[in-house]
Amino acid sequence: MLERITQEWQALARDFERDAASNPQWFLRERGGVRIRPTVVFAELEDTLANWQELRASAWVGEAQDQLITSEWTLKNLLAHVASWETEFVNQIQTALRRAEFDYTIVFSPKVGPKEWNDEQVGRRRERTLDEIFDEIESGTRRLQDLALELPQDIFSTPRAFPIAFDSDPRTPWILSAAQMMLTKCMHDRHHLARIENFRSSNERGT
Amino acid sequence: MSESEAAILAACANRKLSKDDAFEELYRMYAPTVLGWLVLRVARPSVDDLMQDVWTVFFQRWQRWEHLPEMEAPEAKPVLSFLFRTVQFVAKAYWRTAHADESLDGVDAADSNLTPERLIRHVEFGRCLEKARAVCSSEEFDILMAKITGVPAREIARTLRITEPAVDHKFRNVVARLQEELDA
Numbered sequence: 001m002l003e004r005i006t007q008e009w010q011a012l013a014r015d016f017e018r019d020a021a022s023n024p025q026w027f028l029r030e031r032g033g034v035r036i037r038p039t040v041v042f043a044e045l046e047d048t049l050a051n052w053q054e055l056r057a058s059a060w061v062g063e064a065q066d067q068l069i070t071s072e073w074t075l076k077n078l079l080a081h082v083a084s085w086e087t088e089f090v091n092q093i094q095t096a097l098r099r100a101e102f103d104y105t106i107v108f109s110p111k112v113g114p115k116e117w118n119d120e121q122v123g124r125r126r127e128r129t130l131d132e133i134f135d136e137i138e139s140g141t142r143r144l145q146d147l148a149l150e151l152p153q154d155i156f157s158t159p160r161a162f163p164i165a166f167d168s169d170p171r172t173p174w175i176l177s178a179a180q181m182m183l184t185k186c187m188h189d190r191h192h193l194a195r196i197e198n199f200r201s202s203n204e205r206g207t
Numbered sequence: 208m209s210e211s212e213a214a215i216l217a218a219c220a221n222r223k224l225s226k227d228d229a230f231e232e233l234y235r236m237y238a239p240t241v242l243g244w245l246v247l248r249v250a251r252p253s254v255d256d257l258m259q260d261v262w263t264v265f266f267q268r269w270q271r272w273e274h275l276p277e278m279e280a281p282e283a284k285p286v287l288s289f290l291f292r293t294v295q296f297v298a299k300a301y302w303r304t305a306h307a308d309e310s311l312d313g314v315d316a317a318d319s320n321l322t323p324e325r326l327i328r329h330v331e332f333g334r335c336l337e338k339a340r341a342v343c344s345s346e347e348f349d350i351l352m353a354k355i356t357g358v359p360a361r362e363i364a365r366t367l368r369i370t371e372p373a374v375d376h377k378f379r380n381v382v383a384r385l386q387e388e389l390d391a
Binding site for chain 1 (some may be wrong): 220238239240241243246247256257260261263264267292296298299300301303304313317333334335336339349355356365366368382385388389
């Protein structure tokens with residue numbers, strides 16, 4: 001039976017070879033500049049959500065939560081930092097959805113980023129448990145997934161000013177679409193997930 | 208063309224193959240598989256869009272792809288695993304949005320890509336697959352498709368958020384059940 005179903009699958013795949021082989025080139029021409037659809041953003045968010053859930057399910061994270069992962073932050077602090085951005089991205093996109101104005105700007109400083117804002121947000125979460133922090137990460141990501149599928153096309157795809165100033169000047173806000181913002185959040189998550197994975201690997205190696 | 212995913216990844220890591228050329232080879236190698244997974248999971252009118260979504264996600268990830276030593280094992284197949292995982296995720300988004308007007312049988316009247324000849328071939332070649340789709344749960348069907356296309360059990364387990372022994376157990380069960388159904 002397994003052989004038969006495999007043969008059927010192979011016949012199906014052969015049937016698709018002609019369709020599928022026609023155009024890998026257009027991806028290369030577009031250089032990833034193809035129109036981002038909500039499904040893509042949802043899938044990227046689902047991937048990061050799955051990674052956070054895997055980390056949460058591991059016994060290691062509970063044991064290592066108070067270890068320093070940077071010169072100033074413990075692992076739990078770093079997760080609180082991720083949670084704070086999760087909530088911030090949701091708030092900013094919901095504000096864009098209401099077509100309301102932002103009455104603040106998060107200002108980055110050269111090399112250290114928005115240190116003041118980050119420290120304040122981590123400080124606010126200092127008394128929370130690890131579970132509460134993971135809950136915030138997961139619920140924020142799920143809310144972004146809902147938004148990805150529900151946002152009107154103009155909010156989803158049209159660049160607009162968000163209250164983040166990368167070059168230290170609050171008068172030059174970050175201009176991008178909600179879709180790009182959500183993909184940036186995924187990159188931010190992956191950056192910290194990789195950092196945590198490296199930390200775990202060096203812990204296991206005892207270095 | 209290199210003969211395996213591991214060979215393509217190694218050639219790219221050793222700079223014997225450019226990133227773009229490697230992407231093209233991976234696309235040619237796996238596009239029919241991705242298309243097959245999608246056709247069996249979602250209604251035909253959505254397949255092309257979701258196919259583009261899957262490759263868009265992979266293209267973006269490919270730009271920052273990190274080649275790790277464990278990826279060199281022939282059975283590792285990290286790209287196939289990534290594509291399987293991404294198909295699951297875009298399909299989840301698809302099911303979250305309204306598609307009640309689309310039929311899953313792939314013979315939608317609006318579908319002009321399927322000529323009658325190809326349609327007949329699908330039905331003829333797809334009896335076993337159709338039976339599997341009819342009698343398996345969504346998860347069982349995903350496991351079956353992943354197994355017959357060579358996705359490692361560890362990655363199937365990770366994507367479906369079940370244990371590796373559960374993947375093997377469910378796979379054995381579904382194969383036995385399908386055999387009974389076909390014998391009946």
